[in-house]
Amino acid sequence: MTYKIYLSPPHMSGREMKYIQEAFDSNWIAPVGPNIDAFEEELCRYTGSKYALAVSSGTAALHLALLALGVQKGDIVLCQSLTFVATANPIMYVGATPVFIDSERITWNMCPNALEESLRHYIRIGKRPKAVIVVHLYGMPAMLDEILYLCNQNEIPLIEDAAEALGSEYRGRKVGTFGDIGIISFNGNKIITTSGGGAMLSNNAGYMKKARFLATQAREPTEHYEHCEVGYNYRMSNVCAGIGRGQLEVIDERVAQRQANFNFYGSALSDISGIRFQTGPDHRFSNRWLTALTIEDRQIDPTGIQNALLGQGIESRPVWKPMHCQPIYKTLPRFGGSVAESLFTRGVCLPSGSNLNNDETKLISQIVGTCF
Numbered sequence: 001m002t003y004k005i006y007l008s009p010p011h012m013s014g015r016e017m018k019y020i021q022e023a024f025d026s027n028w029i030a031p032v033g034p035n036i037d038a039f040e041e042e043l044c045r046y047t048g049s050k051y052a053l054a055v056s057s058g059t060a061a062l063h064l065a066l067l068a069l070g071v072q073k074g075d076i077v078l079c080q081s082l083t084f085v086a087t088a089n090p091i092m093y094v095g096a097t098p099v100f101i102d103s104e105r106i107t108w109n110m111c112p113n114a115l116e117e118s119l120r121h122y123i124r125i126g127k128r129p130k131a132v133i134v135v136h137l138y139g140m141p142a143m144l145d146e147i148l149y150l151c152n153q154n155e156i157p158l159i160e161d162a163a164e165a166l167g168s169e170y171r172g173r174k175v176g177t178f179g180d181i182g183i184i185s186f187n188g189n190k191i192i193t194t195s196g197g198g199a200m201l202s203n204n205a206g207y208m209k210k211a212r213f214l215a216t217q218a219r220e221p222t223e224h225y226e227h228c229e230v231g232y233n234y235r236m237s238n239v240c241a242g243i244g245r246g247q248l249e250v251i252d253e254r255v256a257q258r259q260a261n262f263n264f265y266g267s268a269l270s271d272i273s274g275i276r277f278q279t280g281p282d283h284r285f286s287n288r289w290l291t292a293l294t295i296e297d298r299q300i301d302p303t304g305i306q307n308a309l310l311g312q313g314i315e316s317r318p319v320w321k322p323m324h325c326q327p328i329y330k331t332l333p334r335f336g337g338s339v340a341e342s343l344f345t346r347g348v349c350l351p352s353g354s355n356l357n358n359d360e361t362k363l364i365s366q367i368v369g370t371c372f
């Protein structure tokens with residue numbers, strides 16, 4: 001399917017080619033090289049993380065995060081239910097069991113009350129969870145104070161899935177740097193891209209060393225090739241890291257452009273009481289990767305809005321289908337109510353690319369408006 005307007009297409013800055021050319025000129029066409037080292041350093045500078053590891057995808061970064069924390073077969077990992085499936089799948093890769101936690105209505109992310117209930121339950125039965133994975137959905141920072149408090153109190157490590165949230169801040173600090181480990185994605189649809197890629201962030205040297213080792217085939221520091229553990233081939237290519245460097249130079253502009261989209265939709269649709277946008281109260285700064293909203297007017301079907309947009313060649317998307325509703329995961333334990341499900345059934349994500357122009361956001365707002 002080709003669209004006239006895409007949901008979140010790549011947006012090149014023009015600066016990527018310089019770094020790609022350098023990779024070609026120096027013949028570093030490999031998963032090592034100067035662009036990777038520089039990209040990791042630049043990610044640390046931008047996010048404030050002490051360490052960064054550039055890898056082949058956000059999913060790989062999550063897998064490495066779980067391995068670095070020592071999550072194993074039979075362990076329990078508490079995971080936000082309302083998310084893309086890549087948040088949960090790595091829990092299965094390591095043979096652990098995901099337990100899904102409902103969302104709260106404000107930021108749409110992990111509900112601290114449901115998290116607390118699940119922690120109480122598992123600690124009571126003597127099965128302390130090995131990690132918690134919180135997501136900053138569509139760029140919106142989760143209830144980090146409350147979640148960090150619960151994790152610290154129970155001595156359970158926190159992984160932040162900030163795949164969609166590069167540039168978002170909580171209390172003036174970049175998300176992805178609050179948990180023991182954070183991950184970001186540079187997939188083609190994310191706020192900046194390396195065509196495909198991801199990164200793991202941490203202030204913990206031990207976790208970082210372990211992840212770097214496992215991402216490079218668990219090769220022991222010997223001249224001959226010696227291996228004591230099963231490793232992975234998860235490093236980012238030096239060519240892709242060059243794309244990332246050219247993209248990271250314009251991240252502030254990209255965040256501002258996505259926020260401008262959100263602000264435009266917000267004011268253009270402000271008269272419609274049946275629409276509620278994902279909100280970011282108190283100390284939150286969302287990169288507004290996607291402008292997400294729910295249709296509160298029960299007479300209006302969200303798929304009708306999507307179809308109206310589709311009729312004009314405009315791509316939109318439902319809110320993620322919660323993991324506890326997915327055929328592969330629906331038999332697993334879950335905590336909380338039905339907030340994630342109602343966000344899914346009532347939600348729509350509007351086109352949010354940083355390359356949208358005013359005519360396009362105006363047209364999209366008009367089409368949405370006429371549905372009411």
Ligand SMILES: *Cc1c(COP(=O)(O)O)cnc(C)c1O
Nearest residue numbers: 057058059084086087163185187
């Ligand atoms: C995109 C995404 C991922 C996975 O990132 P990839 O780079 O595509 O592997 C993980 N979690 C969330 C919430 C995402 O949106």
